[in-house]
Amino acid sequence: MLPPTIYSAVEHGQTIEEKMIEIIWNSLSPDAWEARFATIKRSTLTQSYAYARAVAPQLHLRGRWGLIMRGEQEAGLAQLLEGNTFGGILSALILDRGPLWFDGYGTQADWQGFLTAMDKEFPHRFGRRRRLILELEDNPAHRTATEHLKPNKNLPGYQTAWVDLTADAETLRSNMRRDIRQRLKKAEETELEIQIDLEGKSLKSFLLGYAADKARRGYPGPDVKTLAAFARTFLRDKKLLLMQAVNSHEVLAVIYILIHGQSATYQAGWTTDAGREVSAHHLLLFKAMQELKNRGVNDLDLGGIRTDGAAKGIADFKLGLGGQPMTYLNGFY
The missing domain is CATH 3.40.630 (Aminopeptidase)
Structure with missing residues (x-):
């Protein structure tokens, strides 16, 4: 130093x-x-x-x-x-x-x-x-x-939502919007296997799937190079949580969460059409909240919310998870 x-x-x-x-x-x-x-x-x-x-x-x-x-x-x-x-x-x-x-x-x-x-x-x-x-x-x-x-007009106020993970599982569920709870229940009734990876064994397949899904659907998000760089540093201390929902050996959805201190950030994820049909992403995030809590994480940052274009559906999903919406000041020079 x-x-x-x-x-x-x-x-x-x-x-x-x-x-x-x-x-x-x-x-x-x-x-x-x-x-x-x-x-x-x-x-x-x-x-x-x-x-x-x-x-x-x-x-x-x-x-x-x-x-x-x-x-x-x-x-x-x-x-x-x-x-x-x-x-x-x-x-x-x-x-x-x-x-x-x-x-x-x-x-x-x-x-x-x-x-x-x-x-x-x-x-x-x-x-x-x-x-x-x-x-x-x-x-x-x-x-x-x-x-x-001096305000920077190119940096509008950042928006996100924070989920308090100190609550018990039933409270986390009840805080969710009704339609999210219904989809979660549907996912729970499907025979999905939830796999947890803290060693990066599934990282390569996640990045390939994420790149293809992002290109196909056109939503904003970090590029693969940045996610790979995060993985190299966060995996050293097992601070990258990869979770995937699997049905009959087919990966339906994956989420990528970074742990920092007593907080964590949902950074990226992707879902197949079959995964959306059974609401696999809903189940993954609910299970991730419990896994993070068990690891001493108290708050989950849902990773930014944008309500324009292809990001609108993702924003609606995040806002339905029961977190506290937050809008921060615009950026400055």
């Missing part, structure tokens, strides 16, 4: 809480980062260390890991991806669905202090391209806290 550096938000006119916010960069070992990350409720995939290991080489960027301090207390974590060319004249900076706050932190003053510290270290200048996607729900208070930032 790089030597630690400290940047603070200490400006005239700030509140006491804002004055106490500092970001200490690259001071934690990977194990120390992961230990802190594991304490955060609803941690995001894009702020996980394994995500940076997978994505940074593809984008020709490097990771930067920040420990956010309020005075002497650790307040949160922020993972950036950055890169530069021509001796730093041109540079890129990405903060994707962060920062993440420890319990008791993340007040509006904390956010303003963090953003001030970021602006101080990474000010707007010619040649620097910033992309900030903040893990902030879209509401009036948060819009006020970010009104000094």
Whole structure:
């Protein structure tokens, strides 16, 4: 890791809480980062260390890991991806669905202090391209806290839904929309075998099936190269969960879920026509919720919701699973 550096938000006119916010960069070992990350409720995939290991080489960027301090207390974590060319004249900076706050932190003053510290270290200048996607729900208070930032019209507010996995199986079922429950019951009455793979044995067949299904149906989603990169990093710690529904040795549906801290993200999946006929995907996700809970995962991020074009049907399915819909602020420069 790089030597630690400290940047603070200490400006005239700030509140006491804002004055106490500092970001200490690259001071934690990977194990120390992961230990802190594991304490955060609803941690995001894009702020996980394994995500940076997978994505940074593809984008020709490097990771930067920040420990956010309020005075002497650790307040949160922020993972950036950055890169530069021509001796730093041109540079890129990405903060994707962060920062993440420890319990008791993340007040509006904390956010303003963090953003001030970021602006101080990474000010707007010619040649620097910033992309900030903040893990902030879209509401009036948060819009006020970010009104000094320049909105990026190419980054509309991210939408997803979070499923609370601490509930028991019957509560998870009852929280689902009626038509989803009916399809789930239909799937349960079909003799489907659910296979769980934490070693990547079915990865190749999943990727081939996913690529063909995505090309045929035209829905948005991560490309095969990215999913393969995720697999290489997440499989090391058995944090990639592949589950498939099989009937008479025929694979009807597969889901691909990434585990990060005490949260997980539904990243991709595909279903055959025969699988849709028996609602195999419904059964897979319900079984996955229980499997994740058994592995200490408390929250499932359903992986983004888009209601346009070919994604509309997928969005309707996700919204029917009983999660808490969330819309975050648009992105910023």
